[in-house]
Amino acid sequence: MNTVALAFDLGGTELRGALVERSGGVIARVSAPTLAGAGSEAVIGQIITLADKLLKQHPQAKVVGIGMCAPGPLDPKAGIVIGPPTLAGWHNVPLIDILSRQFGLPVRLENDANAAALGEWRFGAGRGTGSLVFVTVSTGIGGGVVADGHIYHGRRGLAAEIGHMTITGEGDRCFCGAIGCFEAVASGTALGRRATRLTAPGDGSLLRRLAKDGDISARHVVEAARTGDATACRLVEAEARWLGIGFTNLLHLYSPDLIVMGGGLANGFDLLAPGIRATVEERAMPAYRDVPIVPAELGDRAGLVGAASLILWEGEPGTALAMVQNDETRSGAGGQDEPALAPRA
Amino acid sequence: MNTVALAFDLGGTELRGALVERSGGVIARVSAPTLAGAGSEAVIGQIITLADKLLKQHPQAKVVGIGMCAPGPLDPKAGIVIGPPTLAGWHNVPLIDILSRQFGLPVRLENDANAAALGEWRFGAGRGTGSLVFVTVSTGIGGGVVADGHIYHGRRGLAAEIGHMTITGEGDRCFCGAIGCFEAVASGTALGRRATRLTAPGDGSLLRRLAKDGDISARHVVEAARTGDATACRLVEAEARWLGIGFTNLLHLYSPDLIVMGGGLANGFDLLAPGIRATVEERAMPAYRDVPIVPAELGDRAGLVGAASLILWEGEPGTALAMVQNDETRSGAGGQDEPALAPRA
Structure with missing residues (x-):
């Protein structure tokens, strides 16, 4: 068996673990609902339990370290989870210290959006590009x-x-207190909220029917737009415009080779893409207009494989990233639970 | 004599040249009005003339290379000036090739805002910090x-x-065609335009008197606000708010150790600072609120010394930047035309 990394993606809802190969192949996965309200010790106990489970499934695995991602703010160099809003009782938890003492292995920590950006860059939609901005659009909007x-x-x-x-300068106040945040106008939450306001329980609209007359979510809007529902299509159009404005800023500020959109709303990427593209063409300066904007490829594996690659691919924090060579992504992917990532077309 | 670099800062209005030491000290300066409408050959002729003038002034100078900055867009790695709006007839000019053949010296090219950012980081307001965002606020807004x-x-x-x-989503259309650009609402031009609209020729206002009843510039607004003029003070307050909104974005996106504000409007930094700070405190997430925002220290030398440092301090493009050590900035500054930069307090 090739060398592997233990990888964990600690979310406010779900804790996921995996054994990941250098090729980005995931050879085993486990998960558990995060004991988010129970404090850091309880969750670290869950990590240890999941690690044991993975190692029992693959007793021959040559585990060379642990790559971990968690919600920010966190300090990747110091290895400290500073205090994520979604995890109660986590304040300056020295996660690298704790896990490396527990397992006797090197541990690397990265925030979840950065780890997903790294995963998509090495093994997913960003393979072969020099740089990318990864944007996750779901309940909120994050990036790496x-x-x-x-x-x-x-x-x-x-x-x-x-x-x-x-x-x-418009729209609902963001949970952070400001008006006009990208997240406050363009997240899946914002899209669902707009749909809920445009309709009323019992109005017979497709959107409300899909939501069983409750609040409408972004998923319902995408589903309704797929059937050609006019209200949903208008909502998708407005959503695409907000995303296009935000993405144009990211082009001007970071000048990446590629923007990769992930998160729950990436399920509607095909519907959103024309509006996003039209807005970028209208608003970006000419030199930035030809930058591709593509959907993420790795789904909820992005953070896991990105975190694992910190162990399997990196030098010390701060050194330049090693880029995956094509022959390496093609090799070593036989006979796993999950197929290795296909080489890029 | 220590080794020096020839440095040029090619602007749409003025072409500046200097001999710069490794310490950041400027030992000679020359300038000429840029023949901006005459095409690249004429301007390159000016560069050669200014270089000769500098070398004649300091015939013992050990010139080790040429550091050059110019308006974007330009490709620093390829050494090509792509096509700045302020320089007629410049299209994909291979400036590094041309100058290195002319002088037989290594040449490095950087865009003007990046060179100024580098200058302020190595020798100015950013000395000793790990990272900074440099913002120049004058006719437009640029950054590095x-x-x-x-x-x-x-x-x-x-x-x-x-x-x-x-x-x-408000304000005048930017020259780029979009609505709501940072530059369109917060540049010196935008401030002057707001002042001009608020007043009328012959209305006896201090602002119009300072402008001799013509259009009011940002400089007039700052001058009037210094005397306590109520209209000017309100204009400064609004300007500071726009700057604060933009700077908050820069904190969230780049997370620098420091923001350095340069450009013409930095002359009013002391008046703007309280409003900028209040807006950042109100809008930035807590972890970013304590980042200092300071005025630039090098004025119009920033680009020159930054460009020179590309020759005197750098390895190949893309390698990590060398940071100036304190003992180096303190030494080698005796007997020059311009005093060496004082060590930071």
Whole structure:
């Protein structure tokens, strides 16, 4: 068996673990609902339990380290989870120290959006590009940037907080307190909210029927738009425009080779793409207009394989990133639970 | 005599040249009005003339190379000036090739905002910090980012086009065609335009008197606000708010250790600072609120010393930046035309 990394993606809802090969292949996966309200010790106990489960499934695995991602803010260099809003009782938890003592293995920590950006760059939609901005659009909007051969960290690892970039003076107040955050107008939550306001329980609209007369979610809007429902199509159009405005800013600010859109709303990427593209063509300066905007390829594996690659591919934090060579992604993918990632067309 | 670099800062209005030491000290300066309408050959002729003038002034100078900055878009790695709006007839001019053949010296090219960012980082307001965003606010708004040990270039060197980041849905249309660009609402031009609209020729206002009843410039607004003029103070307050919104975005996106504000409007930095700070405190997420925002220190030397440092301090393009050590900035500054930069307090 090739060497593998233990990988964990700690979310506010779900804790996922995997054994990941150097090729990006996931050879085993486990998960559990995160004990998000129970404090850090309980969740670290869950990580240990899941690790045991994975290692029992693959007792011959040559595990060389643990790659871990968690919600920000966190300090990737110090290995400290600072205090994510979705995890109660986590304040400055030295996760790298704790896990490396527990397992006697090297541990690397990265915030979830950065890890997903790295995963998509090495093994997914961004393979072969020099740089990318990964944008996850779901309940909120998060991002990660791989550029000039580095994950763009900035001070305390806090760069690419793109959900709280102001792009307008209108709309609902963001949970952060400001008006006009990208997240407040363009997240899946914002889209669902707009749909809910445009309709009323019992009005017979497709949107409300899909939502069983409750609040409408972004998923319902995408589903209704797929059938050609006029209200849903208008909502998708407005959503695409907000995304296009935000993405244009990302082009001007980071000048990536590629923007990769992930998160729940990426399920509607095909519907959103024409509107996003039209807005970018209208608003971006000419030199930025030809940058591809593509959907993520790795789904919920992106964070896991990105985190694993910190162990399997990286030198010390801060050194330039190693890029996957094509022959390496093609090899070593036989006989796994999950197929290895196909080489790029 | 220490080794020096020839440095040129090619602007749409003025072409500046200097001999710069490794310490950042400028030992000679020359300039000429740029023959901006006459095409690239004429301007390159001016560069050669200014170089001769500098070398005649300091015949013992050990010139080790030429550092050059010019308006974007330009490709710093290829050494090509792509086509700046302010320089007629410049289309894909291979400036590095031309100058290195002319002088038989290594030549490095950087866009003007990036060079100024580098200058301020090495020798000015950003000395000793790990990363900074440099924002120049004058006719337009430009920027440069030094982070994680690199000038942040992005694809084709086009990153940090911060003037065309959308921050609102209101205001005058930007010259780029979009509504709500940072530059369109927060540049010196935008401030002057607001002042001109608020007043009328012959209305006896201080602003119009300062402008001799013509259009009011940002400089007039700052001058009037210094005397306590109520209209000017309100205009400064609104300007500071727009700057604060844009700077908050820069904090969230790049997470620098420091924001440095340069350009003509930095002359009013002391008046603008309280409003900028209040807006950042109100809008930035808590982890970003304590990042200092300071005025640039090098004025119009920033681009020159930054460009020179590409020759005197750098390895190949793309390698990590060397940081100036304190003992180096303190030494070698005796007997020059211009005093060496004082060590930071």
